[in-house]
Amino acid sequence: MSRISKAFFTALWFMLLTLPVMGIKLNLMENRVDWRLDRVLYLGVAAFFLSMLWTWLFSRKKRNLPLIKAPAFIKIDFYGLSANRAVRRGFFASLILGLIAVPLLASFYQTNIMISAMLYIMLALGLNIVVGLAGQLVLGYVAFYAVGAYAYGLLHQYFGFGFWICLPVGGILAALFGLGLGFPVLRLRGDYLAIVTLGFGEIARLAMLNWTSLTGGPRGISDIPRPGFFGIPLNINEATIYIYYLALIAVCLTVVVVLRLKNSRVGLALQAVREDEIASEAMGIDITRAKLSAFALGSCWAGFAGVIFAAKTTFINPASFTFMESAMILSMVVLGGMGSISGVIIAAVILIMAPEYLRAFSEYRMLIFGAIMVLMMIFRPQGLVSGEKRDYQVSALARKEADAQ
Amino acid sequence: MDIQFFIELFFGGLTRGSIYALIAIGYTLVYGIIELINFAHGEIYMLGAFTALLVAGALGVYGFPTESILLISALVAVIWCSAYGFTVEKIAYKPLRGAPRLSPLISAIGMSIFLQNYVLLAQTSDFVPFPRLLPPMEFLEYIDYIMGPSDFLILIASALSMGALTLFIRFTKMGKAMRATAQNRKMALLLGINADRIISLTFVIGSALAALGGVLIASHMGQVNFGIGFIAGMKAFTAAVLGGIGSIPGAMVGGLTLGLAESYTTGYFSGNYEDILAFAILILILIFRPDGILGKAKVQKV
Numbered sequence: 001m002s003r004i005s006k007a008f009f010t011a012l013w014f015m016l017l018t019l020p021v022m023g024i025k026l027n028l029m030e031n032r033v034d035w036r037l038d039r040v041l042y043l044g045v046a047a048f049f050l051s052m053l054w055t056w057l058f059s060r061k062k063r064n065l066p067l068i069k070a071p072a073f074i075k076i077d078f079y080g081l082s083a084n085r086a087v088r089r090g091f092f093a094s095l096i097l098g099l100i101a102v103p104l105l106a107s108f109y110q111t112n113i114m115i116s117a118m119l120y121i122m123l124a125l126g127l128n129i130v131v132g133l134a135g136q137l138v139l140g141y142v143a144f145y146a147v148g149a150y151a152y153g154l155l156h157q158y159f160g161f162g163f164w165i166c167l168p169v170g171g172i173l174a175a176l177f178g179l180g181l182g183f184p185v186l187r188l189r190g191d192y193l194a195i196v197t198l199g200f201g202e203i204a205r206l207a208m209l210n211w212t213s214l215t216g217g218p219r220g221i222s223d224i225p226r227p228g229f230f231g232i233p234l235n236i237n238e239a240t241i242y243i244y245y246l247a248l249i250a251v252c253l254t255v256v257v258v259l260r261l262k263n264s265r266v267g268l269a270l271q272a273v274r275e276d277e278i279a280s281e282a283m284g285i286d287i288t289r290a291k292l293s294a295f296a297l298g299s300c301w302a303g304f305a306g307v308i309f310a311a312k313t314t315f316i317n318p319a320s321f322t323f324m325e326s327a328m329i330l331s332m333v334v335l336g337g338m339g340s341i342s343g344v345i346i347a348a349v350i351l352i353m354a355p356e357y358l359r360a361f362s363e364y365r366m367l368i369f370g371a372i373m374v375l376m377m378i379f380r381p382q383g384l385v386s387g388e389k390r391d392y393q394v395s396a397l398a399r400k401e402a403d404a405q
Numbered sequence: 406m407d408i409q410f411f412i413e414l415f416f417g418g419l420t421r422g423s424i425y426a427l428i429a430i431g432y433t434l435v436y437g438i439i440e441l442i443n444f445a446h447g448e449i450y451m452l453g454a455f456t457a458l459l460v461a462g463a464l465g466v467y468g469f470p471t472e473s474i475l476l477i478s479a480l481v482a483v484i485w486c487s488a489y490g491f492t493v494e495k496i497a498y499k500p501l502r503g504a505p506r507l508s509p510l511i512s513a514i515g516m517s518i519f520l521q522n523y524v525l526l527a528q529t530s531d532f533v534p535f536p537r538l539l540p541p542m543e544f545l546e547y548i549d550y551i552m553g554p555s556d557f558l559i560l561i562a563s564a565l566s567m568g569a570l571t572l573f574i575r576f577t578k579m580g581k582a583m584r585a586t587a588q589n590r591k592m593a594l595l596l597g598i599n600a601d602r603i604i605s606l607t608f609v610i611g612s613a614l615a616a617l618g619g620v621l622i623a624s625h626m627g628q629v630n631f632g633i634g635f636i637a638g639m640k641a642f643t644a645a646v647l648g649g650i651g652s653i654p655g656a657m658v659g660g661l662t663l664g665l666a667e668s669y670t671t672g673y674f675s676g677n678y679e680d681i682l683a684f685a686i687l688i689l690i691l692i693f694r695p696d697g698i699l700g701k702a703k704v705q706k707v
Contacts, residue, residue, distance in 0.1 A: 017488055020481070021455060022527045026462040033463045039527075058500070137507050139514075184692045190506050191442045195642065196691050199684040202639070206684075210677040323635065327518055334511055367522040373515025377508045378500045 003055055011048035015040050057379060099248055103241040111244050115312055117352040118247040119305045124332040124348045125254050125341065126301030131330070132339035133267060134294035135274030137194040139326055140181075140201020144174040144299035146208065146321040148306020153221035153316050154214070163227035167307045174303025175296040182295035186288055201326055208318040220317025224310050243312050250308060254301055258341055261297070270294050271339070324366065331369045334376055337383020346384060414672040415665065420556045420625070422664020423563035427618035428641030429648070429656035430570065431490075431611025437587040437651035438607050440506070444513035445493050446615060447638015448520035449486050451631065453616025454623035455524055457482035458535050465536055475539065479620045483613045490612025491605055493520075499601070517635075524631040532630045535623045555625040562621060566614060567657055574653065579606065587651070636680065643687040649697030658698055 018040055025034040103111045127141050148170035155161040155169065185196050208215045215221070226239040227246065234242060261267045269290045272280035281287050310316050328351065336347030351369070355362035376383065428450050435443045461478035469477070497516045501509045539554040552560075574580040585593040586603045594600050622637075623629050640663065648659025663686065667679050690697060 013488075013492070017485070017492060018527075020459050020485060021452065021524060024459040024463055025528075026459060026466075026533075028462065031466055033466050135507075137510065184688075188691060188695070191440075191510050192691050192695060194507075194510060195442065195646075196688050199639070199688045203681055203684045203688075206678075206681045210681075324518070327514060330511070331515070364522075364526065366518055367526060370515045370517070370519030370522060374497045374512045374519065377504070377512040377515070378497075381504065381508055 003052065006055065007048050007051040010051040011044045014047040015044040018043055061379060096252075100245075103244045108237055108240060111240055112312075113353065113356050115240070115244050115247050117349055118244075118251045119309055119312075120329065120332065120352050121251050121345050121348045122247075122254050122301055122305040122308075123329045124336070124344045125258050126298045126305070127329050128298075128333050128336075128339065128341070128344050129258065129261065129270075129301075130294050130298035131333050132337075132344070133262065133274065134270040134291060136291065136294060137190065137197075138295075138298070139194045139198035139323070139330065140204070141197075141298075141302060141329055142321045142323070142326040143201040143204035144177060144302035145306040145309070145325070146204055146318075147174045147177050147299075148303035149310040149316045149320075150208065150215065150221070150306075151303070152307045152310040153224050156224055157221055163225070163307070163311050167304060170307035171300045171303040174306065175300035178295040178299030179292055181299075182292045186291060198323065198326075201321075201323065205318050205321050208321070216317075218317060218319070220315060220319075222315045224314045224316065226314060227311050240312075243308065247308055247312075250304060255341065255345075262339075262341070266290070266293055274339075327373075328369060331373050335372055335383060337385045340383060340385045343383050343385030410672065414668045416552055416556065417672075418665035418668030419661065420559050420664070421668060422644075422661035423559055424618045424622050424637075424660075425641050425644040425663055426567065426657045426660025427563050427614045427621075428637060429645040429660045430567070430653060431615045432642050432645040433648075433650055433653060433656040434583075434607045434611045436645070438583070438590070438604055439498070439502075439509075441498060441509050442513065442642065443498075443608075443611070444510070444638070445497070445516040445520055446611065447634035447636075447641070448517050448524075449490055449493070449612045449634075450615040450619040450637055450641075451629075451634030452489055452520065452524065453482045453486045453612075453619030454535075454629045454633065455528065455533075455619075455631075456485050456616070457620040458533060458623060458629050459528075461536055474536075475624065479617065482620050483616045486612045486616030486619075487609040489520075490608040490615075494605060494608040499604075517638075521631055521634065528631070530631060532628045535627050535629055537624075537627070539624060555621070559621045559625060562617065566617060570610070570614070571653065579603075583607065639687075640683045643683050643690075645697075646687060646690055646695075647697055649699040652697075652699050655697055655699035662698075 022043060023036055023040045025036055027034055102114055106114070123141070123145060126144075127138065130136050130138050130141075151170040151173045152161075152163070152166040155166050161169075181197065181200055185193055188196060209218055211217070226234065226236075226243065228234070262271075269280070269285045270293075272283065272285055273287055273290050277287060280290075309320075332347045332351055333344055335351070336343035336345070355365045361368070428446065431446045431449070432443060435441055435446070457478040460481045461474050464474045464477060493516055497512045498509050501512055539558065574583060582593070582598045582603055583606065585596070585598060586600050590600055593603075618637075641660070644659035644663045645656050646659070647663055648655030648657070663683060666686070667682060670682050671679050
């Protein structure tokens with residue numbers, strides 16, 4: 001009973017709280033006030049049930065129970081399956097085949113959505129290197145994306161360079177920017193780092209906006225060419241399909257590189273730095289080098305994605321590179337699970353695809369992103385798929401202990 | 406150098422700076438107690454401006470006298486924003502006490518995005534004009550090139566509220582409890598201070614001041630939009646860091662310094678770079694003197 005009364009008062013509180021902003025709509029043309037009390041009432045009803053859910057989830061969290069239990073009849077042993085090599089190979093092969101078939105079966109529009117989903121997968125995986133593996137919260141990630149896109153746009157505009165030259169150049173430039181940002185912020189940690197990188201991202205955007213003579217300011221750069229296919233001009237449909245395959249290859253490459261990186265010496269060093277900076281320094285890890293390589297690697301992928309983005313849209317302006325974009329990429333990493341590759345990919349696909357196919361959802365997209373970031377931090381900070389931590393066992397020691405018992 | 410222009414810029418900077426200071430106090434109070442950058446604070450400021458706008462508009466329609474409208478709408482905005490601040494803390498930060506340090510920060514960013522879009526969806530994405538509510542002030546007539554009625558109001562209101570806050574922190578029991586919690590939360594708990602309540606109080610005070618800033622700036626600039634919180638919040642945070650985060654006089658000094666710096670750059674160079682200036686100051690301060698003007702250097706312990 002106390003739960004219900006608590007939920008009731010919470011609902012009342014929220015109705016009161018949202019009364020001015022939700023309830024009042026000014027109609028200054030006709031000089032009257034439209035009271036939208038029905039909305040406030042709906043909100044109160046929603047708040048009532050959400051509050052019940054909230055307390056219930058908390059009680060489960062406190063008792064360390066899983067928040068959502070899958071019903072028994074769909075209990076498939078995913079871990080057992082994913083450990084089976086044949087099943088895994090079959091799954092990935094069919095996934096790749098399916099992805100290769102997409103542009104042949106789907107419409108132009110859907111292919112375009114798939115391309116942007118893949119760009120975001122690249123971005124999210126790149127940010128995952130910095131945030132997930134190295135534990136450095138970077139809020140201005142979109143700046144590196146912009147560096148890539150503008151590198152292609154400007155190099156084409158002033159020197160007539162093509163896509164294939166600009167792709168590596170954009171990546172390298174973004175990596176250099178990452179290093180340039182990395183050096184001064186090495187000493188900073190946690191929230192200060194986050195703020196400085198946010199400031200950096202905003203400065204980059206404002207510079208693009210105000211340096212009109214170079215970047216065209218708010219008008220941006222238009223008529224960026226799509227990549228040519230060995231000198232054969234393509235029409236817009238063919239070019240989109242071509243870019244789709246390029247993006248697919250780029251994503252596969254990213255996944256492979258990040259997978260290899262994760263278990264490499266550098267990757268392990270990054271994870272050690274994430275867990276404890278001082279301890280890892282004591283173990284002989286060069287923190288400066290580890291952090292800088294994380295920054296450079298992470299921003300490099302954003303640069304590649306930026307070049308492909310510019311080639312896809314053929315038009316770029318600073319409005320595409322706002323803080324909200326950084327926040328969206330960050331929420332993919334957070335939702336997917338920091339450090340987990342498959343989780344981040346799933347989250348990126350969900351967050352890009354859902355607004356496209358659920359039109360009603362698209363209006364509330366950013367609202368839901370915000371809520372997701374809060375709720376994930378509270379109820380499942382490890383994300384959808386928790387990044388597997390390596391588990392070490394000293395086998396000799398374990399045996400000895402077993403013998404002793 | 407044209408002395409009149411110089412003075413004009415000085416007062417322009419002062420007005421701007423006192424708004425930054427009002428918002429910066431919220432950042433600094435919260436940071437001082439739970440070491441969290443309350444990202445959603447800028448949105449509270451925006452909510453304050455919006456609430457005041459809506460209430461003032463509604464009262465205007467119902468034919469209240471102009472003088473009372475500003476007072477009532479400011480009061481409503483301050484009360485409601487305190488409630489918002491309180492609620493935000495309860496939902497987004499309280500469950501995360503003791504979590505790794507980045508968790509509440511990410512939660513705060515989420516909250517900020519949420520609140521922005523809440524106002525966007527509930528109201529509009531356009532700039533909304535804020536009604537003119539201030540009566541002309543006769544005694545300001547012969548200096549009206551430096552100071553309009555709204556500048557005057559901003560200076561007076563922010564000076565009064567900051568003075569009241571300083572007195573509150575210094576002389577009341579609650580203020581003492583706040584200082585104790587900021588110094589050492591565990592010790593304060595042992596001495597019987599209800600830390601949760603102090604933290605809530607901090608959010609309430611910070612939000613009230615931010616809302617006041619929002620109302621003042623909205624009546625000064627004459628328009629409001631759902632996105633004004635982000636840039637104002639960033640600048641106020643810059644001010645807080647500039648003065649030394651965690652210190653209340655620091656927030657005031659930082660706010661005024663930033664306001665003056667911006668005003669003079671805009672006046673003597675170009676207005677295009679005023680936002681860049683704030684971010685550049687922020688980055689330089691965080692890198693070279695993270696403890697700010699009035700802060701004390703902390704020694705890192707293992």
